[in-house]
Amino acid sequence: MRVALVGNPNVGKTALINSLTGGNFTVGNFPGVTVEKKEGRALIDGKEVVFIDLPGVYSLQAKSLDEKVTRDFLVKEKPDLIVNVVNASNLERNLYLTLELTDFQIPMILVLNMVDMAERRGIKIDSKRLSEILGVPVVECVANRGLGIEDLKREILKGGKIPKRIGRSFEEKVRIAEKIARDVVVVRRRITLSETLDDVFMDKILGLPVFFTLMWMMFTFTFDVAKPLVDLIDLIFSNLVKLISSNNGLIFEVLASVVKGVGSVLVFLPNITFLFVALSILELSGYMPRAVYLLDSIMSKFKLQGRSIISMIMGFGCNVPAVLATRSIEDDRIRKATVLAIPFMSCSARLPIYVLFTEVFFPKSGNLVIMSLYLLGVSVGLVSALLFRTLIFKGEAEYIIELPHYMLPNLREVLMLTWNRVKHFLEKAGTIIVGMAVLLWFVTSYPSGNVENSYAGLIGKSIQPIFNPMGWDYKLVVALLTGFVAKEVVVETINLLHVNVAGMNPVQALSYIAFASLYIPCLATIAVIRGEMGFKWAIFSVFYTFSVAYLVSLAIIGVGGWLV
């Protein structure tokens, strides 16, 4: 039995699929598009039921990609049952989609979710009357607490009922939705905690400082709190590499290289996990849509949306989840412009490069230089996005932001959401890194044992003339090349090749770190850009970021040379 979960955004469909399947669901994409698809299985009284969580939509007019995917799924795949999830606190708005779903004449069950919150707001729904009007079973639920799930399972086994077809045109359906809501909803208005909190979080003056406060807390949680785990994993992998390297033989050499490569990625797993935990809390608490609203006016100057800044901020942690997070941007043109701007955000892996050079060249103003590099990345990213939106992904975009109620996130839900995202990251990045570790070992070990005469050294020497205007040594070029695999490898290569960094002048050093902060995204990021936008745009991103980085470094050399 195949059951499609359909509903508006933020009505708790993910919590519902979680409760119905016991967390046994996978996250993937719908065929041919980058719209996220969650699919889970459950055995209900011995019968296997497959649940498909369709994207959250307000209507089925196929204007946005999400609406098109949902509509196509219902028309082409014809599920056995539709479970229409509705937010009990906002029945009227949700009912418009319900009335559109009646047109498909597929058996349906209506789930009134978050009834506890509705009751707290003084809203009571006559579900029996609603069921009579629509001609389908109506089940009251609190999905994130597992309430009403058994009733829903019983109704699913009964197979639902084909709904009465109500309303023909858009206007008629809107009118009928209003009338039904008036008939079945009884409101005894009370001021809720959610409305109270909006006074602070949406305050005209304090809203933005509160947003930056929360972002800073998220970063502190991601980096400082996760640090002992990062060091522990690093220690384990270093010892493992030492243990493997103590044995002689080709197989051990390759194995040590693979373990080192995989370790260089896994070492950041705690950061990524903590970042996702923080983001899941912000998302599930209902704060994210508020942040989007607060930042929308700033981002619109660059023809982006408030949602873009969330992905860009995530890019400071790691570009890979940041690119994946753009999926929440409904407009495809804005989403693509945001994806291409993200590689300019300085991810945590680039920080060691900045620290290495600033300690040598700018010991007194290191923090200022590093902060300037972060601002350089943001500025270049925003200007690039404006360029892409003006020249390539043209067109105005409108969107609706629904402000859901604040909720205390459920720990199980936070962990489940985090695990599903981390798993996705591990699957994608892990496979590439293992392959590249073997390749890196080969190019730095052959044809001769030392790096200088290896393929990597030879490639570095042949590419070095491109960087002649900057006056960088070929070994520094090799380091940048290895940074293509993962940015943290740059410092490792510099150490491995015994590069005398102090031999550069400050202008050369500044141009080098500026280049490192802007140039080609790492392989894992390229892989996800390819997944989100296709091969052509992944290649474009490589060339575009390289060109921008090159021009900026050249400008630094030019201006610096003129000033000094």
Added chain:
Amino acid sequence: MVGLIYGILLLLCGILDVLNGNYANSFVSFTISAVFFKGFVVKRESYYVGGAILAFTFGLLSLMVFVSTYLDSFLNGETSAKFSYGIFGLLALPLLLTVKKKYSK
């Protein structure tokens, strides 16, 4: 009055963090302090609720940072930890519990 007391407390935390060169944490403390002060000026309880949530979260985070940086330095054979005066945000717990009780009725 509660807002004023918490506002002053967080303001002091911010000043102490500035003196220690911890500018980002002081920004957080100043923001939370501004939330409490606004509540006091406009006489709206909602700002105390928001301020209490932010102050307690920041206090908890500062405590977590203190413990984890201590553990981290211990792993590296040292004994040091990152301290922020924001840890005093934990004192907003009584206010938070009072608010929770009120709204869960």
